Amino acid sequence: MKCPFCGKADTKVIDSRPADDNSSIRRRRQCDKCGKRFTTYEKVETIPLVVVKKDMTRELYDRSKIEKGVYKSCHKLPVPVEKIDEVIDSIEAALFNLETKEIQSNVIGEMVMDKLKDLDAVAYVRFASIYREFKDVNTFMDEIKKILDS
Numbered sequence: 001m002k003c004p005f006c007g008k009a010d011t012k013v014i015d016s017r018p019a020d021d022n023s024s025i026r027r028r029r030q031c032d033k034c035g036k037r038f039t040t041y042e043k044v045e046t047i048p049l050v051v052v053k054k055d056m057t058r059e060l061y062d063r064s065k066i067e068k069g070v071y072k073s074c075h076k077l078p079v080p081v082e083k084i085d086e087v088i089d090s091i092e093a094a095l096f097n098l099e100t101k102e103i104q105s106n107v108i109g110e111m112v113m114d115k116l117k118d119l120d121a122v123a124y125v126r127f128a129s130i131y132r133e134f135k136d137v138n139t140f141m142d143e144i145k146k147i148l149d150s
């Protein structure tokens with residue numbers, strides 16, 4: 001993003017958050033050269049982000065995939081939809097805050113788990129069990145123990 005003050009091509013993102021309309025990201029940027037700050041609103045769809053999957057294949061970032069995972073994990077739990085959306089928004093903002101063009105799918109998975117841990121313990125374990133592909137009961141129990149200890 002070009003600096004509107006001095007025209008330098010590289011500016012640093014210092015903060016990203018979902019805008020009120022929820023389909024764009026509000027970014028605070030700072031110019032490395034002149035130090036001035038400015039705000040941009042970028043449509044999520046126009047920010048290219050490619051997800052690198054375990055088998056090294058790539059696909060375009062898709063919010064609905066995170067949504068599906070989180071909603072499934074919260075199924076029949078006393079978690080309000082607003083809370084779920086908040087979690088997804090904050091995951092998405094954190095993702096775009098990284099300002100990277102490619103992201104490993106496991107990094108997203110870890111982010112989701114991190115947020116779910118604070119949201120609901122059952123949702124967290126559900127997500128983790130699918131995501132981490134627990135090989136046996138012991139790894140599953142380890143994960144539960146970790147929650148109980150914290």
Ligand SMILES: [Zn+2]
Binds near residue numbers: 031033034
């Ligand atoms: Zn500048």
